Amino acid sequence: MNVTRRQFFRICTAGLGGSSIAMMGFSPNAALAEVRTFKLTRATETRNTCPYCSVSCGVLIYSSGDKSKNAHAEIIHIEGDPDNPVNRGTLCPKGAGLRDMVQSANRLKWPEVREAGASEWKKISWNEAFDRIAKHMKADRDANFMVQNKDGLTVNRWTSTAFLASSAAPNEAGYLTVKTIRALGMTSIDTQARI
Amino acid sequence: MTNHWVDIKNADLILVMGGNPAEAHPCGFKWAIEAKKTRKAKLVVVDPRFNRTASVADFYAPLRSGSDIAFLGGVINYLIANDKIHKDYVKAYTNASFLVDPGFKFSDGLFSGYNEEKRSYDKGSWSYQLDKDGYAKIDESWQDPNCVWQLMKAHYARYTPEMVAKVCGTPKESFLKVCEYIAETAAPNKTMTSLYALGWTEHSVGSQNIRCMAMIQLLLGNMGMAGGGINALRGHSNVQGITDFALYAQQLPGYLAAPTDADKDIKSFLEKKTTKALRPGQMNFYQNFPKWYVSLQKAWWGDAATKDNGFAFDYMPKLAGASDVLSIFDQMYQGKINGFLCQGFNPLASVANKKKVSDALAKLKYMVVMDPLATDTSEFWKPYGEFNEVDPAKIPTEVFRLPTSLFAETAGSFTNSGRVILWRWKAAEPPGDAKDDTEIMATLFLKLKEMYAKDGGAFAEPIQKLTWAYRIPNKPSPEELMMEYNGKALADVVDPKDATKVLVKAGDQLPSFAMLRDDGTTTCGNWIYCGVWSQAGNNSARRDNSDPSGLGQTLNWGFAWPVNRRILYNRASADPSGKPWDPKRTVLRWTGKVWGGNDIPDMRPDAAPEENVMPFIMNPEGVARLFARDLMAEGPFPEHYEPFETPLEANPMHPQNPKAKSNPAARVYKGDMEAFGNAKDFPYVATTYRLTEHFHFWTKQSLVNAIMQPEHFVEIGEELAKEKGIAAGDRVKVRSNRGFIKAVAVVTKRIKAFDIDGKKVHTVGIPIHFGFKGATKPGFITNTLTPFVGDANTQTPEYKAFLVNIEKA
Numbered sequence A: 001m002n003v004t005r006r007q008f009f010r011i012c013t014a015g016l017g018g019s020s021i022a023m024m025g026f027s028p029n030a031a032l033a034e035v036r037t038f039k040l041t042r043a044t045e046t047r048n049t050c051p052y053c054s055v056s057c058g059v060l061i062y063s064s065g066d067k068s069k070n071a072h073a074e075i076i077h078i079e080g081d082p083d084n085p086v087n088r089g090t091l092c093p094k095g096a097g098l099r100d101m102v103q104s105a106n107r108l109k110w111p112e113v114r115e116a117g118a119s120e121w122k123k124i125s126w127n128e129a130f131d132r133i134a135k136h137m138k139a140d141r142d143a144n145f146m147v148q149n150k151d152g153l154t155v156n157r158w159t160s161t162a163f164l165a166s167s168a169a170p171n172e173a174g175y176l177t178v179k180t181i182r183a184l185g186m187t188s189i190d191t192q193a194r195i
Numbered sequence B: 001m002t003n004h005w006v007d008i009k010n011a012d013l014i015l016v017m018g019g020n021p022a023e024a025h026p027c028g029f030k031w032a033i034e035a036k037k038t039r040k041a042k043l044v045v046v047d048p049r050f051n052r053t054a055s056v057a058d059f060y061a062p063l064r065s066g067s068d069i070a071f072l073g074g075v076i077n078y079l080i081a082n083d084k085i086h087k088d089y090v091k092a093y094t095n096a097s098f099l100v101d102p103g104f105k106f107s108d109g110l111f112s113g114y115n116e117e118k119r120s121y122d123k124g125s126w127s128y129q130l131d132k133d134g135y136a137k138i139d140e141s142w143q144d145p146n147c148v149w150q151l152m153k154a155h156y157a158r159y160t161p162e163m164v165a166k167v168c169g170t171p172k173e174s175f176l177k178v179c180e181y182i183a184e185t186a187a188p189n190k191t192m193t194s195l196y197a198l199g200w201t202e203h204s205v206g207s208q209n210i211r212c213m214a215m216i217q218l219l220l221g222n223m224g225m226a227g228g229g230i231n232a233l234r235g236h237s238n239v240q241g242i243t244d245f246a247l248y249a250q251q252l253p254g255y256l257a258a259p260t261d262a263d264k265d266i267k268s269f270l271e272k273k274t275t276k277a278l279r280p281g282q283m284n285f286y287q288n289f290p291k292w293y294v295s296l297q298k299a300w301w302g303d304a305a306t307k308d309n310g311f312a313f314d315y316m317p318k319l320a321g322a323s324d325v326l327s328i329f330d331q332m333y334q335g336k337i338n339g340f341l342c343q344g345f346n347p348l349a350s351v352a353n354k355k356k357v358s359d360a361l362a363k364l365k366y367m368v369v370m371d372p373l374a375t376d377t378s379e380f381w382k383p384y385g386e387f388n389e390v391d392p393a394k395i396p397t398e399v400f401r402l403p404t405s406l407f408a409e410t411a412g413s414f415t416n417s418g419r420v421i422l423w424r425w426k427a428a429e430p431p432g433d434a435k436d437d438t439e440i441m442a443t444l445f446l447k448l449k450e451m452y453a454k455d456g457g458a459f460a461e462p463i464q465k466l467t468w469a470y471r472i473p474n475k476p477s478p479e480e481l482m483m484e485y486n487g488k489a490l491a492d493v494v495d496p497k498d499a500t501k502v503l504v505k506a507g508d509q510l511p512s513f514a515m516l517r518d519d520g521t522t523t524c525g526n527w528i529y530c531g532v533w534s535q536a537g538n539n540s541a542r543r544d545n546s547d548p549s550g551l552g553q554t555l556n557w558g559f560a561w562p563v564n565r566r567i568l569y570n571r572a573s574a575d576p577s578g579k580p581w582d583p584k585r586t587v588l589r590w591t592g593k594v595w596g597g598n599d600i601p602d603m604r605p606d607a608a609p610e611e612n613v614m615p616f617i618m619n620p621e622g623v624a625r626l627f628a629r630d631l632m633a634e635g636p637f638p639e640h641y642e643p644f645e646t647p648l649e650a651n652p653m654h655p656q657n658p659k660a661k662s663n664p665a666a667r668v669y670k671g672d673m674e675a676f677g678n679a680k681d682f683p684y685v686a687t688t689y690r691l692t693e694h695f696h697f698w699t700k701q702s703l704v705n706a707i708m709q710p711e712h713f714v715e716i717g718e719e720l721a722k723e724k725g726i727a728a729g730d731r732v733k734v735r736s737n738r739g740f741i742k743a744v745a746v747v748t749k750r751i752k753a754f755d756i757d758g759k760k761v762h763t764v765g766i767p768i769h770f771g772f773k774g775a776t777k778p779g780f781i782t783n784t785l786t787p788f789v790g791d792a793n794t795q796t797p798e799y800k801a802f803l804v805n806i807e808k809a
């Protein structure tokens, strides 16, 4: 039976709802001879973008589970998206190692604080974190907010708390960030774009 | 990029200078290889190191780090002297014929108007001669001694091949060979693409490096063409998007200038920003500034932004003065900043002079780190042996660390360096209690809003009135946010020529920025993104990759800003009568009634060629600028200045004038000038760079990357290694006047000594990726060494050229 790769995957994934699998680098004929089904045929495929350099290669992320409410989705494989006209399925050594980034041993899992002069972290709740940070921000803003400059011109700015923003955040997070920090009056702002 | 990644395949010549895409952007670089294979294109590399890109190039020329303008100025001189200019293009589409104020002068390395004390220029004379209607005077014959062409010719006549060899250390024959390659693309149907990255920006003359190449591309007629353009490869996956959204002080989303203390009310502010055409009949697109700005105020403050209160102009904070990563850390160092929020950024590792940054952080009252990973910055207070020598007991900063999601765990859009906005979908939940950046920002903001409502405090109106129509207030969805910044009509938008014709119904999403109004009837959070979520839905999620043009335009894949245009200035790809310079690579052509072709016209669609509307529509001149007027800090023409730390005694172009040694208009803070080292103590030129296995300070946290590149190293040439008794694999200590690092020595043939005016100059190459946190072997932070000075226009630090010494550790 001669089928194209895409037909092959369509056959494999029939009945699996929205999920499908993509290129795995071997020929469909050989693959069809396999007895056991591949893990990827049961995986959910999600289209995303490599977060490293600004070639912004398309990636396909395979996660276990079907994204239903109580199912825990775990990322089991990431590869290049052959449909993306820029990378056409290729990834460089960085992109090819993306799963290890998602599952890095140094991922942060809960809010922490390092108190003044302390030499260790302490785990705290989100509520405590938001409370304490907001109190700091408000105290600093109220103490240092400048309504008018020395010439009497309305300037409404707050320079004594600074913000550095991420260039790996999506546009929507960037937009909400700039909208809220400008509304607070911040002007000591920069991003990685310069570096 | 003016063009885009796939378009590189359309080039005849790929000039890589100031970048190393084979190493840093491999999947984009394959389009350079494609051009070589299918078009027999040539690849030429100019770089201090024989790098990975050079290893697959047709020709490689070395140059000393920090001497790019001398090289490029030499190219301009070559093109003019050998008449390798695309004349018709330059005549029609540049300001070569414009007459300049007779007061404009250049002598001994300085332009007219220099103020040494302020390290800046009074730019009064850097302007055109105007006629009685306010239009620039021109001399079509290019004979007037004050016309741009003559001034430019005289300026670059000093950049002879001999001078280039003397300043850059590039052998004369190699330089001339590169010039020959470049000159071939002066033919109307030949194009060169310029690929650059941080190798050009990270200099105290970074912006002028790029401008100099822009001038070359104009002289060759390569702007607007398929396979042409100036293409910044850029850094992070969404560095383009975050720049577009202006997460920095000087501008607001869509590159709108932010108001400053010079702007007393909205009326005078908008008047000042609304440019007047400098030639008759030009589009002068910045005349629309009020529409973009008022729509932004309406997007943010909705009903509270009314005509009567100047659309809430006072809600927008006014910029006090310099505000950029260097000035922020300098202020912090002086104790003038108390709080610091750090979102997905590792400044301890990535900002110049680690010691100064670390001391600055220790002066804060509070710091908030939002990051998916345990970064070096978040633990600046923690001792890590000699990699981070600090005493926590002496650091009073309260540090909060909030876990965030990574790319795979959020939906939303990224914009690649080709300006293509592409939607991404969420694949999994983040680990533990980590949250999205949007949820963190929203929750923090709502908490502050509540506190201000309850307890009052400093000017809370902009906080209370900020539009917040999200279904789940502390979790704005990416879809809601994209719809918001795209913008919508608040009232029916009607045709300005026929008020009975409704173009957009009230409440509808806007299809393009052409629909924006300055009367408060439209909202738009970022005018250049307008159209990305129209009534048709989310255009960034379009995934039709068909390419009928064969040029790689894929107009139905994602959405490119502006208005889905893939090649900027594409009107210039056709001659003044509307015929493509190269019919085989038609981007645009005049069909008799409208502009048609393979892209969205960068031109009024019905502007007939006879109307003489010129292609550079954002410029009030209508044409591109070989002479930059007053728009650059250090002069209208790029001039070679030495890096702030240079191995030379003087600038070889101006040996008698110490004021013109390094960029005369670059900002240097107190204490930083003293922290520069000299060539006596630090004789070698250091340059920092990236490796293909690593991305900045991020991938050292990922196991597989750490296995591939486990340990910090520095690269030196065989000759220097011999002089210093260093063998491959030895541990070495590299010192600058600001500190030291230790790493493993790699001894290589890829770096060779330069002969600079009879003096031997060695280069030390230092990858940046290592630090004390992560899965690699713990290492020193490379930016311990780098100087705290930046480009005079952008303040990008000078990471690519500074002085060090090296010895066996």
Ligand code: SF4
Pocket: A050, A051, A052, A053, A054, A055, A056, A057, A087, A090, A091, A092, A093, A094, A095, A096, B024, B025, B026, B027, B028
């Ligand atoms: S896979 Fe490599 S080339 Fe592609 S975006 Fe990621 S880092 Fe860049």
